[in-house]
């Protein structure tokens with residue numbers, strides 16, 4: 185079956201839903217979205233692991249393009265849990281009447297640009313074809329699960345799961361010995377919840393990680409009312425802050441603050457909890473000396489919480505600056521190691537070698553487990569795009585154009601791939617920003633661009649190769665003005681996937697500057713793009 189459209193959107197998470205709404209209801213396009221899952225939700229549809237919760241506070245983790253939506257929805261907790269986010273996205277999808285234009289259970293297998301007709305031909309696993317003038321990918325940054333290729337996994341007699349492909353019916357850990365590999369944001373959220381149920385939890389840690397308490401609480405009625413009354417101001421704040429959050433980064437510098445005062449500031453931030461910890465000082469991510477003060481504070485906290493000195497030493501032996509990798513926030517993560525049924529295994533000094541029929545084998549021991557949980561992250565940012573098998577003008581594949589790392593203009597368009605837009609693509613703030621804010625900015629820009637083309641009777645838009653060269657250089661330069669590339673094993677750099685080129689992928693110049701750049705490009709008639 186072939187369906188002809190003005191535009192096809194791939195994905196029905198936060199990004200795809202808003203893109204569908206914008207193109208359909210604001211521009212009046214004939215548009216559909218296709219989605220691999222059986223429902224809306226994207227990342228939150230797949231990541232149902234125990235403890236899955238957003239690290240952005242609920243009053244900034246939603247759509248803000250509609251005051252009506254903001255006033256009608258009420259979050260129940262400081263940080264929204266996975267189930268509540270799913271309820272929210274279903275509420276939004278129903279309210280905007282989106283589901284009738286989303287084809288679920290539909291996985292895209294390839295997308296090819298046909299030069300003669302100037303149309304994208306998109307094929308699905310079910311054998312369907314969509315032919316569309318515009319193709320917008322809204323596939324998320326963290327949707328391609330990374331299961332390390334440990335030999336022997338197929339022989340494992342127990343059950344194993346990746347956190348990003350969690351069974352909808354849940355997993356019962358009662359009476360089970362569980363081995364969990366990975367201590368990123370996911371493992372840090374999951375460990376306390378699994379430990380509370382399992383007979384024993386063994387955590388396999390390769391890189392020790394910082395974490396700050398989230399201090400999640402139910403929201404009181406006064407705050408809920410405040411959010412309703414200040415919807416507009418909340419949106420404005422998220423547009424003014426570096427990372428699209430609801431809090432501002434303090435002006436003061438850690439290096440200029442006397443140690444005693446600095447300690448009090450960190451202590452207060454630790455008590456308040458959340459990602460705001462990194463906003464304590466403006467120099468935290470640009471000066472190693474400043475960062476060391478934060479790193480030292482968190483390491484001392486870890487050692488004060490964890491009672492067993494050997495475990496405490498392993499957990500606090502952190503080799504990268506604070507927040508150079510995505511900083512997790514947690515509920516009782518370090519406290520979990522004080523439970524009698526939890527143990528930590530260092531797989532940095534003694535790496536995992538294989539999986540046996542009965543468990544996980546490291547260089548010096550075998551750990552028998554009934555269930556393995558892979559909290560091993562994702563082929564981030566480029567992975568979700570590459571698995572679409574996109575082929576542009578002249579039969580050139582995206583995988584070849586990006587063989588040495590992602591190359592695009594504004595994180596939005598790739599040279600040689602006309603009328604293809606990538607929402608929160610590499611080279612845009614995306615994962616360094618509160619995602620819904622980054623998503624709304626991209627969708628608004630893309631929609632305005634398509635609207636402009638229609639008004640002017642233009643057929644195609646394509647990033648110019650020289651704009652791509654400049655943009656790639658700028659993204660790289662901005663990253664290297666920060667400490668972010670110092671976490672040499674982070675997924676920001678693609679370093680978690682063996683063989684993946686090491687290029688710092690997100691735009692580190694902040695959302696405000698990025699928004700201004702995109703607006704200026706549009707105002708100058710889409711400078712740097714070729715329009716025909």
Ligand code: NA7
Pocket residue numbers: 326332365366367368369370371388389390391510531536559560561562615673675680
């Ligand atoms: P992350 O942050 O990529 O964490 C994955 C974890 O898994 C991390 O601790 C890895 O250690 C570990 N890992 C990966 N491969 C292996 C192997 N082969 N052996 C041992 N350990 C391994 O993914 P998350 O799902 O936690 O978080 C992703 C994002 O989702 C998060 O940042 C938020 O933005 C939301 P490593 O550090 O590579 O040594």
